[in-house]
Amino acid sequence: MITRIIVAFGAVVGIVIAALIGASVPGLRPLIGVALPYVAFAIFLVGFILKVVNWAKSPVPFRIPTTGGQEFSLPWIKWSKIDNPSTTGGVIMRMFFEVCCFRSLFRNMRTDLRSGWLIHHPTKWLWLLALGFHYSFLIIAIRHLRLFVQPVPGFVETLDAVDGMFQIGIPPIYLTDIFILLCVTGLLIRRLCLPKMRFMSLVADYFPLFLILGIVISGLLMRFVYRVDITAVKALATGIASFHPVMPEGIGAIFFVHIALVSTLLAYFPFSKLMHMGGVFMSPTRNLANTNRMAYHENPWRKPPKFHSYEEYEDMYRDYMKEAGLPLERE
């Protein structure tokens, strides 16, 4: 089990070392700074779409929604409209709470022995850390738009100002930077310290966590410790986004570490568990209304059965039956 942790951690350290070596060779800089992001982004976009199309090709012959509450039945039995929806509106509500609030993580339960009693009790840590992590990541990704587009749209500037509203230090510390660092560390500790989690965690579980932690740490180091010329970084980023790539001078090695890790995340995305980003929308346990009993669902690949009537049977064997003297309905 420890090997899985070492392999995942070693892979991230390997990427960091490769990026540092690459950054020290002038000829390799455009390769890491420009070519790698292009390739990684293309893999991400095409891979993501192909994966979703592939999922959409799989038939779902029967409705399998997770029943998180009482299904619609008799008027005097209280129906759980969102956790067991039987209408499109209910499904939309369910998907909204699933995607935006992580409702199924909120329902997480633990079972413990407490003074001789077996207790089932709600536990919210996973939900809290996951929610904090995902929203921080979203805000950080939107904030990064300031480096990719010119002129910078107003909502990006507003988000930037709100995120750095406490004006602690120069450059200001962003709240989301603190949250993402805490949440990813918490999620990692959860996997490392809970024996059951450690038992079932694979390299594919540790690797994205170490990778994202690496991205966060390299970004923070770039902002606060090993500072780089941010105008040069923006020239590079807008160069990429406008298909006029340039490789400006004066960008420190830490930037190449950051971009190599982000590119790895993008390229790895379609082949990993991170595809839950698209998968949550494709999940038949969430996106289907529970109409199993109230509507007729035909098996999509059902062919009409071939009948063989007695008339046809008689037509087939008439001569032989006549010969044997069997009674016939028609002569």
Place this chain on the structure above:
Amino acid sequence: MYDSGKVIIGLLIFAGIFLFPFIYDHGSPAPKPKPSLDTPAIKALPEKKCVEDTQFMITTHMQFLNDWRDQALRDGNRWYVNKEGKKIWISLQNTCMKCHSNKKDFCDKCHNYAAVQPYCWDCHYDPNGSKL
């Protein structure tokens, strides 16, 4: 493909969100701005040199100025000794902006480009006199 209408709409939204920078920039890059050093005070300098070396000033001036503020206003120490051992009077308005008197063509150039809103000007005035 089942439910192809819904899936294609979803994928178009996905692609639209992730391709936003490419669409928004529509092929015109934003080259690095060149902050102007064309002021009378800089022209009169025998050697064009800031308080520390240029690369350090480009990347780290904000942390540097923050330290200056803390030294001057919280510790009351108005003297800074640079790497060459030269003593410099700590003051944004009287030291920095004596040379860089062109806020619009110097400070704002990069700050606007990188969408940075420094709060220097919440307290300080531009030497040209207008509250900014």
